[in-house]
Amino acid sequence: MSHRDSSYSYRSTSPPVSPTLSPLASPLKAHAENSQRQEQRLSANAKRQKYLWRLLKFKQMDFEYAFWQMIYLFISPQKVYRNFQYRKNTKDQWARDDPAFLVLLSFWLLMSSVGFFVVLGLAWHEFIKFLLWMVFVDCIGVGLLVAIILWFFTNRYMLIAPPRGQDVEWAYAFDVHLNAYFPLVMILHLFQLPFLNTVIIDGGFFGRIFGNTLWLLAISYYIYITFLGYSALPFLKNTRTMLFPVTAVLVIYLLSLILSWNFSQGLRDFYKYRVF
Incomplete structure (x- = not known):
């Protein structure tokens, strides 16, 4: 055997050296991941404090932009979420950093409460109680619950593996609820x-169709805008499953017409019971 063949045989039988054998690699990687998570938590706390602080400064809120978002939630909700993507590219966060939308939504809740004050014949103290229920329970309280459930569900089951250090921000989940709730x-x-x-309560069968159809449109639109919000995140998969509840809503709508359920009358009675 030649010297060249002998050298080749020796090199080919030598075990490869793996760079992962270093005992320091694993602790260093774990330390880096812990540092990254801590930095993200600090950043989230800073963003939350900034958001809450701006609630006290009306002059710094962009109400014009928030009003534009409200209009386009009816006309073209996809454009609203394209602006959320733009915010991610410019400010490195998906959620709003301006509470103007929440303030404007509270204003519309005030206007609707005034309407129910007239229609239901409420007293002034009942009106105040009704308004507090509308803002802090129906909008914010239920919104917090929905945001927590969808935030947990999407981060647990819908992240693309590997997640690449990205997840659904809880504040963004709450923004999606506000967008759909408006x-x-x-x-x-x-x-x-x-x-x-x-019309709806005293209008018989056709009034019931009109009222329940409004419920069908409102709830289906809530589900659709919620779907758009999560489908806008590039690191989530199977977001179309969020549209499945529309089928159940449609079935309940058809049953309501057959069984003479009037959802609007139920809503009116519930509101009366809650404030009386």
Whole structure:
């Protein structure tokens, strides 16, 4: 055997040296991941404090932009979420850093509460109680619960593996709820209110069709805008499953027409029971 062959045989039988055999690699990697998570938590706390602090400074809120978002949630909600993507590229966060949208939504809740104050014949103390329920329970309280459930569900089951250090921000999940809640309020409260007693409740079968159809549109639109919010995140998979509840809503709508359920009358009775 030649010297060249002998050298080749020796090199080919030598075990490869792996760079992962270093005992320091694993602790260093774990330390880096812990540092990254701690930095993300600090950043999230700073963003939350900034958001809450701006609630006290009306002059710094961009109400014009928030009003634009409200209009486009009806006209073209996809454009609203394209702006969320732009915020991620410019400010490195998906959630809003300006509470102007929440403030404007509270204003519309005030207007709808005034409408129910007239239609239901509430006293002034009942009106205050009704308004507090609307803002802090129906909007914010239920919104917090929905945001927590979807935030947990999407981060647990819908992240693309590997997640690449990205996850769904809880504040973004709450923003998605607010986006979807605004059209629902406008349809079921402000638009429905003039027809509530005369047409929907006292209008018989056709009034029930009209009122329940508004409920079908409002809830389906809530689900659709929620779907758009999570499908805008590039690191989530199977977001179309969020549209499945629309089928159940449609089935309940058909059953309501057959069994003479009037959702609007139930809403009116519930509101009366809650404040009386």
